[in-house]
Amino acid sequence: MQVSVFLGVSLDGFIAREDFSLDWLEQVQTDPPEDTGYTDFMASVDVLVMGRHTYDSVLAFPTWPYAGKQVVVLSSRELYPVHGETFRRGPLPELIGALEAEGVRRVYLDGGAVVRQGLAAGLVTDMTLAWLPTVLGRGRPLFGPELAESRWTLQASRSFPSGLVQATYRHQL
Numbered sequence: 001m002q003v004s005v006f007l008g009v010s011l012d013g014f015i016a017r018e019d020f021s022l023d024w025l026e027q028v029q030t031d032p033p034e035d036t037g038y039t040d041f042m043a044s045v046d047v048l049v050m051g052r053h054t055y056d057s058v059l060a061f062p063t064w065p066y067a068g069k070q071v072v073v074l075s076s077r078e079l080y081p082v083h084g085e086t087f088r089r090g091p092l093p094e095l096i097g098a099l100e101a102e103g104v105r106r107v108y109l110d111g112g113a114v115v116r117q118g119l120a121a122g123l124v125t126d127m128t129l130a131w132l133p134t135v136l137g138r139g140r141p142l143f144g145p146e147l148a149e150s151r152w153t154l155q156a157s158r159s160f161p162s163g164l165v166q167a168t169y170r171h172q173l
Contacts, residue, residue: 052074
């Protein structure tokens with residue numbers, strides 16, 4: 001099974017502001033939108049797994065961006081589905097194992113805590129990171145000191161007129 005990450009990251013390694021706001025990502029919105037491959041990526045995803053803070057941020061979007069996708073939210077607090085999503089407690093490796101047993105081929109991990117759990121457990125097979133031309137100074141980091149050293153192979157990279165630089169890496173096992 002493929003466990004993927006597809007995230008926007010500030011130059012200083014943050015994926016959200018301290019208050020979990022994602023407003024700074026809007027700076028690279030262009031008309032027409034740049035094709036970062038996100039639409040094709042989402043078409044290949046069977047299940048999206050995100051953390052509670054990411055879920056709360058996405059709920060504030062004008063429209064639910066995951067219509068038609070199975071969404072699982074990891075949370076220790078009880079929640080009520082708004083768009084057909086499900087909620088799970090417990091460790092990420094157990095959830096990934098259950099999804100694999102169900103025949104899921106590709107999982108998209110979203111949100112800092114969930115991505116770090118996936119990296120720490122050695123579950124992430126590939127990452128596409130889009131570096132935005134912004135230094136936030138502080139915020140919610142993508143990586144943290146709890147992660148062990150790991151090796152990744154660059155699969156592709158490209159830059160966009162907006163200043164965004166995207167790189168896709170595959171985990172070296």
